[in-house]
Amino acid sequence: MSILAERGPARPATPAPAQPRPVRVLRGRRGEVQRPPTRARVVAGRRPAGAPSAAPRRVPVRWPWLVALAGASCLVVTGLGLLGGGGASAPVPESTATVSVEQGDTLSALAARFAPDSDTGAVVARIEELNRLDQPVLVPGLALTVPVADPAAVPAP
Template identity: 80%
Template sequence: MSILAERGHARPAAPVPAPLRPVRLLRGRRGEVHRPPTRARVVAGRRPAGAPCAAPRPVPVRWPWLAGLAIGCCLVVTGLGLFSGGSASAPVPERTATVSVGQGDTLTSLAARFAPGSEPGAVVARIRELNRLDEAVLVPGLPLTVPVADPAVAAAP
């Protein structure tokens, strides 16, 4: 409503306060130019995904390096295996002797006693083969045929 006076429109004596708008705090976007919400944000010189002139970046070829690294690792593992396995123990002795199993003896202890320079697992397999043993239960006093590295060791009690 306006009041008409002789000289034109009359103004109110006190200014009318403007309606309060909610204040929105922008955190983490300092220095960013205000943009409409429909426009994509450009970050560090990258173009938005939907831009018509956004060409895909060339991806560096990495697979040759990965293949070379895999082959190098395989060679290192193979070399370490050959290096550690290079000290092969003596083969299983061909000579055999018949011994009596004592109290608390196992196939491994017999293999270590009668063929000390050979691989214990191979000697145990040979003892099982010579005596046709399926299970590893040994009864004291049982005669067993075992490979012997030195004939003097078999003669000793």
């Protein structure tokens, strides 16, 4: 028979799990993630002292393009106005004739009939001026002096 000498407590066959490191609790900062000590912390948009400042972001210059676009649009609108205006119409004729107003005639109809190439609004204004008309109401049989482009086209009274 053999005698075993006690040498201390017997070890278990499987190693015991390692004890976890104690967690450091920060008071007053609950829920905030801990950052590694090597990372700079930016607080409220300020950089810590000694940190390299980033170059300010350069915004591309757009105002010259906007000025050029505005100028080009003004030129286009002006060009369309000149082309769309119908060009220069013939001036109001200098020669006049006396005509009798018929039933249903208006000043603009008379202007279109006797000065077809001229601006109708300008001819109407000239008829009102020549006859000292305050109102555009015409009475049949009224004699009016109207500018005429072709005196031969006026019917004989």
